[in-house]
Amino acid sequence: MNISELKNKATNSEVTNLMGWVSSVRDHGNLIFIELRDTDSRIQLVLDAEKVELDTFKSEYYISIDGEFIKRDPAMINKSQALGEFEINVKNFNILSKSKTLPFQLDDSVDTEENIRLQYRYLDLRREDMKKNIITRSETFKSIRGTMNELGFLELDTPTLTKSTPEGAKDFLVPSRKQIGSFYALPQSPQMYKQLFMVSGFDKYYQIAKCYRDEDSRKDRQPEFTQLDLEISNGSPEIVKEVTESIVKNLLSDVFELEVEIPFIDMTYDEAIKTYGTDKPDLRIKNKIQDFTNIFKKTQIKFIKSALENNGFVKGFVTEDILSRSQIDELDEIVKENGSSGLGWFKIEKNEVSGPLSKIINDDEKNEILQLGEGMLIFQSGTKEIYPILDILRRSIFKPDDTLNFLWIYDFPYFETEDGEIQPSHHPFTSPKDVTSFVEDPTSSKALHYDLVLNGSELGSGSQRINDPSIQTKVLEMWGLSDNDIKNRFGWFIEALSYGTPQHAGIALGIDRFVAVMLNTESIRDVIPFPKTQSGLDPLTGAPSVIFENELTEYNLKYIEEINEE
Numbered sequence: 001m002n003i004s005e006l007k008n009k010a011t012n013s014e015v016t017n018l019m020g021w022v023s024s025v026r027d028h029g030n031l032i033f034i035e036l037r038d039t040d041s042r043i044q045l046v047l048d049a050e051k052v053e054l055d056t057f058k059s060e061y062y063i064s065i066d067g068e069f070i071k072r073d074p075a076m077i078n079k080s081q082a083l084g085e086f087e088i089n090v091k092n093f094n095i096l097s098k099s100k101t102l103p104f105q106l107d108d109s110v111d112t113e114e115n116i117r118l119q120y121r122y123l124d125l126r127r128e129d130m131k132k133n134i135i136t137r138s139e140t141f142k143s144i145r146g147t148m149n150e151l152g153f154l155e156l157d158t159p160t161l162t163k164s165t166p167e168g169a170k171d172f173l174v175p176s177r178k179q180i181g182s183f184y185a186l187p188q189s190p191q192m193y194k195q196l197f198m199v200s201g202f203d204k205y206y207q208i209a210k211c212y213r214d215e216d217s218r219k220d221r222q223p224e225f226t227q228l229d230l231e232i233s234n235g236s237p238e239i240v241k242e243v244t245e246s247i248v249k250n251l252l253s254d255v256f257e258l259e260v261e262i263p264f265i266d267m268t269y270d271e272a273i274k275t276y277g278t279d280k281p282d283l284r285i286k287n288k289i290q291d292f293t294n295i296f297k298k299t300q301i302k303f304i305k306s307a308l309e310n311n312g313f314v315k316g317f318v319t320e321d322i323l324s325r326s327q328i329d330e331l332d333e334i335v336k337e338n339g340s341s342g343l344g345w346f347k348i349e350k351n352e353v354s355g356p357l358s359k360i361i362n363d364d365e366k367n368e369i370l371q372l373g374e375g376m377l378i379f380q381s382g383t384k385e386i387y388p389i390l391d392i393l394r395r396s397i398f399k400p401d402d403t404l405n406f407l408w409i410y411d412f413p414y415f416e417t418e419d420g421e422i423q424p425s426h427h428p429f430t431s432p433k434d435v436t437s438f439v440e441d442p443t444s445s446k447a448l449h450y451d452l453v454l455n456g457s458e459l460g461s462g463s464q465r466i467n468d469p470s471i472q473t474k475v476l477e478m479w480g481l482s483d484n485d486i487k488n489r490f491g492w493f494i495e496a497l498s499y500g501t502p503q504h505a506g507i508a509l510g511i512d513r514f515v516a517v518m519l520n521t522e523s524i525r526d527v528i529p530f531p532k533t534q535s536g537l538d539p540l541t542g543a544p545s546v547i548f549e550n551e552l553t554e555y556n557l558k559y560i561e562e563i564n565e566e
Helices: 003-008 114-119 128-150 191-200 237-256 269-276 302-309 325-337 363-370 384-397 435-440 469-478 483-497 511-519 549-553
Strands: 013-028 031-037 042-048 062-071 086-097 173-175 183-185 204-212 224-233 265-268 313-319 344-349 352-354 375-382 406-413 415-418 421-424 446-454 457-464 504-510
Touching (some): 003 013, 003 042, 013 086, 128 237, 128 511, 191 483, 191 504, 224 511, 237 511, 265 269, 269 384, 269 406, 302 313, 302 375, 313 384, 344 363, 352 363, 375 384, 457 511, 469 483, 504 511
Parallel strands (some): 265 406
Antiparallel strands (some): 013 031, 013 062, 031 042, 062 086, 204 224, 224 504, 344 375, 406 446, 446 457, 457 504
């Protein structure tokens, strides 16, 4: 019997075979009180101390009891629990499973090193806040499937063992025992397979897909993650956005009891960068980047003058509050850690401008700064490299409100430069916005790529897909792949596009990240049942682990250098 079933019980009725964990034990002289807990409920048990010893029960013992369901004394009612006005007078009990001493206490304010929590994740998941997170994740899956069924999507699955293809991150590789010297890759996404469904004639595909990327973990990343993947034949960005908004609206209503207005607002990539410094702005913060270049057009401040002479600008923020010296020093350290030479600032107070740079400014600059009003002028000078720093400053200085702000970012540049090499800013199957201009000048073209952003977090990315094999080949060539690379890695896919492929579009939404943002957790690890650490380790099982030499031999593999197996 579950504890929650007691709500249908009549007072003074008999309870049999009620099971749960011992959450706490209290000695009140002639009575022993136990809080019994199961998956979703709690109830107080009362035992006669003359009939049972106090140390019979320990924390997290799993027990069953028989007894009488009675009302508590009015003065002893626990209003924080659903069954707080009741208790059970225990007549018989049975200890079904004992527990060792816990490695940490299972309360919601647990202050235990995360690696220990992950090592004993099965205990960590008994805590109320963690249980809530995982149940919310489950309810999210349920809501998504309900909406997709209503919209007529087919739930189709794709292979987990695939061909290794470059998609941005490193692949996890799996050796083949039967094909010696060959490897599968775990999918970074189901991208090409879901496009093949469109080639095959399925018009609406979706999948709650496991994806794998061998990249450095962060608070919002995991080597193994779950996404909602969907694709629409004869689709367009507008159609995908409309479907996605319906999914999100229903999910918020079903799982979080929140209503949100649709359609979400749109913003171009260029506008997002110039206004907020990032392509995933947090619109809960109302302050925008301001341009102060005109104030300093005749400046003698050397670093600003140098920036302006190199087609740069001066941008930043005006704060209403005067920051303390320690706050300024902290911001200075933050910007330096992110590549800036330092924080530029002026204090504006009592019709005076002060600060280290105030001795260098001329009268015109001083008067212009005074016009900004009392507070502080915080700025950076340079070209586009200062935008990420301005984003960090904006989020460090100003506090967000508690609203939900969804927006679509679109008109991304097709290519971006990284370490001197160009690569697609999304993935190489994204359609150019204008095919003609793409062919003529690929590096200046825009992509039919769109991101969904919530409160400064990218929830997902989508795009119109390429359905022309010649354009697909051109993109891969621009990426720097040779003819042989294209043939060996993508030849099968380009061949598939050559048989009357419909226009199609889709999106992938990170479910882990969505739930983490909505629950305001510190990390997506808190909403994944069995996650990895930031270094990709699993403290619970010890994975990844060394494979012994005799096992490797079956795959025709061996260690290049000796591995310490201790």
